[in-house]
Amino acid sequence: MARGYLIDMDGVIYRGGQLIPGADGFVNRLRSLDIPFLFVTNNSQRTRRDVAIRLQRMGLDVEDKHIFTCAMATARFLAQQKPNGTAYVIGEGGLLQALHHNGYAIVDHDPDYVVVGEGRAFTMEMLDKAVKQIMKGARLIATNMDPSCPTEDGLRPGCGAIVAMLETATGKRAFSVGKPSPVIMRAAQAELGMSPADTTIIGDTMETDILGGVQMGYRTVLVLSGGTHPGDLCHFAYQPDVIVDSIAHPSLMEALAA
DSSP: OOOEEEEOOBTTTEETTEEOTTHHHHHHHHHHTTOOEEEEESOOSSOHHHHHHHHHHTTOOOOGGGEEEHHHHHHHHHHHHSTTOEEEEESOHHHHHHHHHTTOEEOSSSOSEEEEOOOSOOOHHHHHHHHHHHHTTOEEEESOOOSEEEETTEEEEOHHHHHHHHHHHHOOOOEEOSTTOHHHHHHHHHHHTOOGGGEEEEESOIIIIIHHHHHHTOEEEEETTSSOOGGGGGGOSSOOSEEESSTTOHHHHHHHHO
């Protein structure tokens, strides 16, 4: 039976700037067997082209079409909700490009939406302006609710941390598009061209990748090469279908050829 793969990146394909051993072999196997796959990321900073080039420099045989970001999912969602709308954005190039590509104008006042993604350049002035726009009626959208982002130097505040400040200040709840939201899952699955029953998601985080897959009826594979440890599993009411040490585990490679 044909099967397609949605694959997380950090903790699954690489850690920091280093490729996880065997990740290149897994991707090469997908390519050689012409199996559909997408790398799905909750990071809205980079464009799909930026992400593809980063993976290529790590030694992976991937193209732009193999990348799907929460910025892309967010922009497509907003274009469906309100075509040719406007947004005040706290975020970086990947989010801005995705919004422009989907017909959105970036404005400083009276936007339809305040859209928040990852970013190192946000200021209190930007947060102050966002609060004012939300209180005037702009709806608050988060590309994801991850509270932190892993870096080579440790954790830094993520999109969820920025959104939490805006929620607390305004009393308004954000709508999040990124994993584990069904919005990004459905969008990535459509891009993949597979049915839910024929889709497998591989991730290292129970709260995002595995939860999202369980909610969508995907086959779920948890790898222990990232942030989840076996002792953590008892804290969750849902469980993955498969647990392996890494993406290079022989059982995953065998499943590709089945």
